[in-house]
Amino acid sequence: EAQVTQNPRYLITVTGKKLTVTCSQNMNHEYMSWYRQDPGLGLRQIYYSMNVEVTDKGDVPEGYKVSRKEKRNFPLILESPSPNQTSLYFCASSFILRGNTEAFFGQGTRLTVV
Amino acid sequence: DAKTTQPNSMESNEEEPVHLPCNHSTISGTDYIHWYRQLPSQGPEYVIHGLTSNVNNRMASLAIAEDRKSSTLILHRATLRDAAVYYCILNRDDKIIFGKGTRLHILP
Numbered sequence: 525e526a527q528v529t530q531n532p533r534y535l536i537t538v539t540g541k542k543l544t545v546t547c548s549q550n551m552n553h554e555y556m557s558w559y560r561q562d563p564g565l566g567l568r569q570i571y572y573s574m575n576v577e578v579t580d581k582g583d584v585p586e587g588y589k590v591s592r593k594e595k596r597n598f599p600l601i602l603e604s605p606s607p608n609q610t611s612l613y614f615c616a617s618s619f620i621l622r623g624n625t626e627a628f629f630g631q632g633t634r635l636t637v638v
Numbered sequence: 639d640a641k642t643t644q645p646n647s648m649e650s651n652e653e654e655p656v657h658l659p660c661n662h663s664t665i666s667g668t669d670y671i672h673w674y675r676q677l678p679s680q681g682p683e684y685v686i687h688g689l690t691s692n693v694n695n696r697m698a699s700l701a702i703a704e705d706r707k708s709s710t711l712i713l714h715r716a717t718l719r720d721a722a723v724y725y726c727i728l729n730r731d732d733k734i735i736f737g738k739g740t741r742l743h744i745l746p
Contacts, residue, residue: 528681555732567682567736574732583735614681616734623670623729624689629681 526551530615530630537605537637545600545633547615553628554620556598557582558590560611561632567614573598574620605637642726647741650716658711658740660726665706669728673700673711676739677722685711687729718744 528549537543549556557572559582569582573592587609589601598617602609612634618627643661650656662671673685686693686700688709693700699712713720725739 557733559736566738569733569735572733616682618732620732622668623672623732624687625732626672626684626687627674627682627732627734629683632681 526628528615528617528628528630530613530633532633533631534634535636537635539606539637540604543602543605543635545602545613545615545635547598547600547617547630548596549598549615549617549628550596551617551619551628552595553617554595555627556592556615556617558588558598558600559614559616560584560609561614562611570600570613605635607637609635610637611635642728642737644724644726644737644740646738647743649743649745651745652718653715656713656716656720656742658713658724658726658742659708660710661708662726662728663707665728666730668730670730671700671702671706671709672727672729672734673698674725674727674734674736675720675722676725677719682725682736685724716742716744718746720744 531546558570559567561567568584571590573579615630616627619625672687674682676682688700701710721744723739
């Protein structure tokens with residue numbers, strides 16, 4: 525079954541403690557991205573990657589890092605989480621076809637930073 | 639990124655068709671029109687997309703105006719499970735930028 529898998533689904537952590545949210549897809553997609561969703565602000569893109577070793581900033585990249593060492597994985601790293609990073613995070617993937625393709629989204633990771 | 643305009647919310651009765659409008663007057667020739675929806679407590683889900691011609695799939699139909707400045711997502715027979723936020727998005731480079739979407743309420 526085609527899917528994007530995020531782990532963990534729920535995470536509570538303390539300020540400053542480094543964490544990684546994993547994202548994996550099984551569809552051989554080139555394009556992967558991370559979003560955060562906050563009430564009143566909607567879904568905003570954090571980072572995206574168009575292929576292995578190619579990453580770029582989205583609209584809200586501050587406080588986040590990503591890496592793309594393998595095609596299937598695109599982890600989101602918070603080196604020093606702060607309470608304003610409490611949010612619902614989604615990973616997405618798709619082929620690169622200049623817009624003529626569907627994107628698949630993970631089920632989400634709800635992160636709370638206290 | 640080109641902008642889309644959607645109503646904040648809409649209501650429809652169960653088992654009736656729903657027409658969700660979207661305006662995109664600044665669309666460029668290479669922009670695909672995409673629709674995604676987000677059910678409560680879930681990630682966004684692809685619904686349909688098209689470029690110039692109307693499109694049908696098992697979930698919905700997409701009607702695109704001849705000048706491409708607007709489009710309509712059609713759910714042929716709404717069920718309670720279709721209650722969600724529906725996003726109309728212009729996509730030319732595989733980068734999906736979400737707007738506020740339309741919250742669709744289905745009345746039993």
